Amino acid sequence: MTMSFAKIAIIGLGLQGGSIGLAVQQYLPKIATSGYDRDPATRARAAERGLVGHVAETAVEAVQDADLVIFCVPLGAMGDAARECAPGLRPDAVISDVGSSKEAVAKVLGEVLPNHVIIPAHPVAGTENSGPDAGFASLFEGRWCIITPAEGTDPFEIERLSVLWQAIGARVEIMAPAHHDRVLAVTSHLPHLIAYTIVGTAGDLEEVTQNEVIKYSAGGFRDFTRIAASDPTMWRDVFLYNRDAVLHMLQVFTEDLTELQKAIRLGDGEKLFDHFTRTRAIRRSIIEQGQDVASANFGRDGKV
């Protein structure tokens, strides 16, 4: 039994699927890649860009002979995608995915494909773009991929998947699915919810026009619009499928916001200053650990 996979099938050819396809072709050229997307326009564009070695016309054709199948579709589409592939799967094909909520994914894939080794995974990497033009080979460079195997999963298969992610640039962490869902609720899902909310709030005001919001967005607002431009289908599903963890984090956030609101109302400058000082340290650590760059304004000012 070899450590490497022979053929990887990618189901869903958007930002994540396309990036995996391009990265595998670049870093692991001996592995065959095939892909499928239920949208014909996406399939056509994926073929043009060469996101995978072969763009199949059906899911069954895509997974033929594959020893690893990675589902790169929104959480709500995982079940259907797995059902569509099932008739063509090799019995020993390992099943994985890139979804943002791991308990939900493990459950639905386990129901549809009960006889397969299923190892859910989540690369914590992305941009605000989506679709077949969004992917690029270096997306996972230096980012973390969290693998959330069920208890009792064959360690060899976990290792095989880890090696694959490392080969395309990611760092790998193994985590329990429930813990993953709480971590991501705070580092990804809550930020997106807040960003979507404030961008909506700003767009709907009566006393300030939308044009004014846009003109003066460089004061801070524009930072929120980047992630509020992310794929609506994917994010709808994240909030539906990781509901409990998101609602919990939202509750904590709301309590903290209420506290700062009270400090503003009472004119408690000391409390505000203390809070604003603490948050600087977290930024510094993120830059030190290579998860963001220090260039002021992310290079938006011509200084970098």
Place this chain on the structure above:
Amino acid sequence: MTMSFAKIAIIGLGLQGGSIGLAVQQYLPKIATSGYDRDPATRARAAERGLVGHVAETAVEAVQDADLVIFCVPLGAMGDAARECAPGLRPDAVISDVGSSKEAVAKVLGEVLPNHVIIPAHPVAGTENSGPDAGFASLFEGRWCIITPAEGTDPFEIERLSVLWQAIGARVEIMAPAHHDRVLAVTSHLPHLIAYTIVGTAGDLEEVTQNEVIKYSAGGFRDFTRIAASDPTMWRDVFLYNRDAVLHMLQVFTEDLTELQKAIRLGDGEKLFDHFTRTRAIRRSIIEQGQDVASANFGRDGKV
């Protein structure tokens, strides 16, 4: 009477003051510049970097012969800074500033310097960095500077100040101070408050460690940490001096967040999808109007 100023004094040599000094020296070399900062270390560094033509040892010395004085200090320090300069001011010196809350600034400067022409201004430009090393000449390039003169202000002086800001790269808009404060409450102050809150929330959780938050910040969280690394003194003052407008916008935001929370709780995918689709359009407009760049991830992924 000439359209140009002969000598500009800059009080406060941080990100804004330093950038104005560098920009004036670069684009308007005929105008003399002097500057003062109450922190000796900042003065020393400002002299090293040449942020202004002459770094004075006192505020009175800095404003000597200046026909324009720009206060670039936190809102809470404006009154003291103006008092310190008062004995040295030319009677015809125009007074301006760069503060984020215009009604409060007009009030305090008017009280301290009742016999001067005061024209508050606010360049909507910045980075997360502060201090004498943060400034750079192109900070205002393509950004808006909002000028908020009181009714009855001499149009010639307003024009003179506008021409100056345009010469150093900014686009100028004239606005009533109260409206400015509402616009900035939503495009700048609320985003900073939210960012400071969520970064604090994430840092304080019991069930997710701070190290996990940092490691997996690329999922969206890191976007908030940039503005939550802004200068704590400046931002404390913004919330103290623009309190009413901020509390109002916060109220609207909280209502909207509660609505999305309810949609998540009830599993109302349609409502979530509709909301997430609308917010994309605002992002697009911001990029079209040159207030942000479209490069995915702000060039953080090596693709740009």
